Amino acid sequence: MQSGWTMIGRMALLLALAGPLAAAVSEPVLDIGQGGKCVDDPKFMRLNHMKLMRHQRDETVRQGIRGGKYSLAGCVDCHASKKNHSVLGTDQNFCQGCHVYAAVKIDCFECHSSEPRRALAGEPPK
Amino acid sequence: MSCNHDQQRRQFLSRGAALTAAVSIAPGLMLYDFARARPPGEAANPAVRWGMLIDTTQCESGCDACVSACNKENGLSGRTLPTDSQWIRKLELQQEDTGRKISMPMMCQHCAEPPCVDVCPTGASFKRADGIVLVDKHRCIGCRYCMMACPYKARSFVHEPVTDHSGATPRGQGTVESCTLCVHRVDQGVAPACVEACAREGHQAILFGNLNDPKSAIAQRIRSVASVKLRADLNLDPGISFVGI
Ligand code: SF4
Numbered sequence A: 001m002q003s004g005w006t007m008i009g010r011m012a013l014l015l016a017l018a019g020p021l022a023a024a025v026s027e028p029v030l031d032i033g034q035g036g037k038c039v040d041d042p043k044f045m046r047l048n049h050m051k052l053m054r055h056q057r058d059e060t061v062r063q064g065i066r067g068g069k070y071s072l073a074g075c076v077d078c079h080a081s082k083k084n085h086s087v088l089g090t091d092q093n094f095c096q097g098c099h100v101y102a103a104v105k106i107d108c109f110e111c112h113s114s115e116p117r118r119a120l121a122g123e124p125p126k
Numbered sequence B: 001m002s003c004n005h006d007q008q009r010r011q012f013l014s015r016g017a018a019l020t021a022a023v024s025i026a027p028g029l030m031l032y033d034f035a036r037a038r039p040p041g042e043a044a045n046p047a048v049r050w051g052m053l054i055d056t057t058q059c060e061s062g063c064d065a066c067v068s069a070c071n072k073e074n075g076l077s078g079r080t081l082p083t084d085s086q087w088i089r090k091l092e093l094q095q096e097d098t099g100r101k102i103s104m105p106m107m108c109q110h111c112a113e114p115p116c117v118d119v120c121p122t123g124a125s126f127k128r129a130d131g132i133v134l135v136d137k138h139r140c141i142g143c144r145y146c147m148m149a150c151p152y153k154a155r156s157f158v159h160e161p162v163t164d165h166s167g168a169t170p171r172g173q174g175t176v177e178s179c180t181l182c183v184h185r186v187d188q189g190v191a192p193a194c195v196e197a198c199a200r201e202g203h204q205a206i207l208f209g210n211l212n213d214p215k216s217a218i219a220q221r222i223r224s225v226a227s228v229k230l231r232a233d234l235n236l237d238p239g240i241s242f243v244g245i
């Protein structure tokens, strides 16, 4: 057992060393859905959306401040794929694709809808 | 005010409620009155206290329009197993000695002194500035202390993963939930789903509005008819009052 673990350890080390040499994982190709102009600079959003959304979420839930621009529902409205009307489903879908690439688990959609509000309201997708 | 005086007053209030049981809400009376939808960026107003006045004399036995509307609005299954969420229930009660029957909806009473908030170890249960008691599910760990603390059995625990997110309220497994007074609608200046449904059925048993505004229909009505709060002896100061109990 112990030697097995040592071998796995060595392999991990080798892989870690090899990592920077070979660009092993290619960047995700995302289906951005409707897209358009983002509420903020996309680079900034890529790095900071979680902090912005978390901040706004607390203000909305606890103080009742509505209409902020960094809302999860807003992301979904613009970025749900036109194929399955969702930001989840495949590794091309907007939220799932990037989160799989970055290996960060999203639990937003255990409670929130991954479909745009107009789809939930029974209106045809744009 | 002495304790004794308080008790007498309460007895008087319950008797008064029985006497005025036949008084109905005048036709055309506004069911709710909002100043306006709160503009974007503005926080809930601490000068407002949202509440309801439920007139049991107008509530029809067997009608469950309010319950179905709540289920649909908030994406609840409508099943009534002990493991299913129920935010509003219909109660059919009978007075033992007289045999008098009443029918009424029962939900979170949006207490001004909510024990669910007192016991919550994470700060998930909270009372919003305008009196609406909510669960911040981002903070809820599902310990269910609040369910034990609530004397009205108003809260439910979500036992199973939520797959249907078609409701207006985000819901998820492992958290506790209860009537939100349709906070998402109220913030837009729209009455809660149950209130709307009751009126649609032509019953007008639920009056919704700002208890703190002396000119609101609910405040005027509470001034003019006898109403009671459930388990007033607990001093939780519920935001929901009842007529005809
Ligand atoms: S009725 Fe129960 S859940 Fe609602 S505020 Fe009072 S204690 Fe909390």
Ligand code: SF4
Pocket: B116, B119, B120, B121, B122, B123, B124, B125, B135, B139, B140, B141, B142, B143, B144, B145, B146, B147, B175, B176
């Ligand atoms: S179940 Fe959630 S809301 Fe209720 S007391 Fe526990 S942490 Fe607070």
